[in-house]
Amino acid sequence: MGINLDIPGIWTYRSFLNVPGNVGDFGKLTVWEAELSLEVSEDGHIYGLLGERPDLCVGTEPYLLVEGTVIPGNPAVISWRAKGKPQSEYDGWIYDYRGYLSPEWPDAPRSRPTIVGTVTRTVAHNGAPAGSVFSFVAVKSDFLEPRKTIPLAKSIIDMMSSAEHRYHHALWHASRDTWDNLSDPKKEALRATGWQPGPKTKERASLAADRLANGSGEDFFYMHRRMVKEVRAMDPSVGTWRRLPQQQFPSSFAPETKASQIGNLDGYSLPPAWVVPGDPDTTNWLFELRKTSTLYGRFQAWEALYTSADYLASLSLGELGSRIEFTIHNWMHMRWTSVTRDPTGDVAKRGLPLPNGRDALDFDEKWLDPEYDYLGETFSSHINPIFWRLHGWVDDRINDWYRAHEAVRPGVVKPMTLDGVEWFAVDGTWVKNDEPWEGARASSSPTHHAGHNHPGHSGRVLDVPTMQAALRIIYGPEPDAAPSAMEDHGQALPGTRASWFKNVPA
Ligand SMILES: [Cu+2]
Known part of the structure; x- marks a missing residue:
């Protein structure tokens, strides 16, 4: 089953009383705000943790262990049971959740994944009765970058x-x-900048048949x-x-x-x-x-x-x-x-x-x-x-x-x-x-100032205008293209995204 859904990660979980009528103050509806972490296995099984987090854990914090399933669809249905951690103050708690992954809006780059649904208290605890039902919303956090x-x-x-x-x-x-894949005129133009990959006429293309x-x-x-x-x-x-x-x-x-x-x-x-x-x-x-x-x-x-x-x-x-x-x-x-x-x-x-x-x-x-x-x-x-x-x-x-x-x-x-x-x-x-290729050398670049020293990069050309010109040769129109194409000289050919690390058959 392919589960191409944005579910794994950290969610902010909020639950509310289901009270009809006008309460005025939404604070009166608050049941719980907690952290929900979810992971999904490839067969659609989900597991995670639900609890309030201190700034620094001591290892005795109570939380609920989450286990459930995701059923893809529009919307995807996510259901789980949360059980209190044994020997914690939540020991014996059981809640059941059923939510829906909200469909995405088109043209809404500020949207975040949300799960909306209801939760029921399956087992009474601390004087709270079984069978109560609350609404909940979970809002996904941005990925914490390295x-x-x-x-x-x-x-x-x-x-x-x-x-x-x-x-x-x-x-x-x-x-x-x-x-x-470059045309001969582009190769000549790139050689003129010194940025051909390897010695001139003996270039070493990384994606050539003889790579x-x-x-x-x-x-x-x-x-x-x-x-x-x-x-x-x-x-x-x-x-x-x-x-x-x-x-x-x-x-x-x-x-x-x-x-x-x-x-x-x-x-x-x-x-x-x-x-x-x-x-x-x-x-x-x-x-x-x-x-x-x-x-x-x-x-x-x-x-x-x-x-x-x-x-x-x-x-x-x-x-x-x-x-x-x-x-x-x-x-x-x-x-x-x-x-x-x-x-x-x-x-x-x-x-x-x-x-x-x-x-x-x-x-x-x-x-x-x-x-x-x-x-x-x-x-x-x-x-x-x-x-x-x-x-x-x-x-x-x-x-x-x-x-x-x-x-x-x-x-x-x-x-x-x-x-x-x-x-x-x-x-x-x-x-x-004899000489692994590291880019244009100072001695081979016509636009590079002779004697210009780059600490730690002896001989390597780090001249930005030259390098931009070389990229325009690679990704822009042909050097002998019609004038109308030349007007767009600052633009890559349509759809030329910066290279992604794609695979090639080995
Ligand atoms: Cu690299």
Whole structure:
């Protein structure tokens, strides 16, 4: 059963007396306000917790344990029974709930999921009779973003959210991902900026038919290895994922649990999927990615494969990089990404969901806001704390690969330091690129000021106008297009959203 419903997460539960007539003061109707946390299994079973939360739990708080079912439909019917926690002051309480997930309004970006329904006291307690019925409304909270629970150091956020780093990361990926499909005039124009992916005429497209052999996977590993190294140098406490995180219930009353953590206890909780208008395939993929069966069936199968010494010893570094990039890496980005939210300074619009994301050539200053840390595109993903965990996982596979080769053919793969990054000597078989591609070099860019020094990025071009021009070449009209098309030169071709981490068949 597909349950593509926005139910898992934290809800504010409110119940009211069912009193006819005019009471004037709504406060007279209040029964209870509490926190409701819900999780849904793939067979439509729901479970959760309902209770009042202190700012800091001591572990003895009473709450109700929720169990029930969701029946999809329009509206979806959600029913559950809540039982008081044994040995707490709610011990013996039983309430039954039946609610409906309110249908969404079209063109209502400020809407929140709500469950409306009634609840009955099934068993009398504390002198309150069985059989009473109340109305309730549950209102869903926004997902608690990792930037709130496991924030990066401010120095890292400042650096990574700068225009220089955003455009560099976006363009680096865009150049190698699109290269194989660019027209010859566009390729020539991109070469003129110095932003062709690799040495001129020997470019290494990441999505070409020969991607497993062309060395683009080495570029992927190397470029991100430097990023990870730089960030860890700025803050050694930035963690990694030794193994992919398990699905975790978003709420807990365990001792020491803070109210401010609820919804994302360790920072690795799954954000809700969303509906991409007019794109049911992507929408369905976003929901599938978040399922526990997908964690077990796909993610953990890939993880087992890419940590298998026998398998790693059979692969060149470039083949491993390309395979990881377009399978588990892309899927990790999209499993843990939230919907894009408008980072505008206009308070009336800030935070509203933009389900189609940023247009690839939307260079508005608002996208430089540090809160624009959308994990689903390369202009913003590296500001998100999850990026550094998942790229830590990717980076560790390089070490596994080396150990696997060392065990089978000792001394053949030779470690070395390349431009400050721990790397391997070229042998033509297992390691192929003399110079992994990190973007345009200062010496090759006609628009870059010679001698202009970028601390920590020797030789890399971080010149924003050049990088914007290169993106316009990639996503804009053909260089020789008719004048009418040229008038829209600042616009991407219609429907060109900033790249999402889609999968390609391996
Ligand atoms: Cu990247």
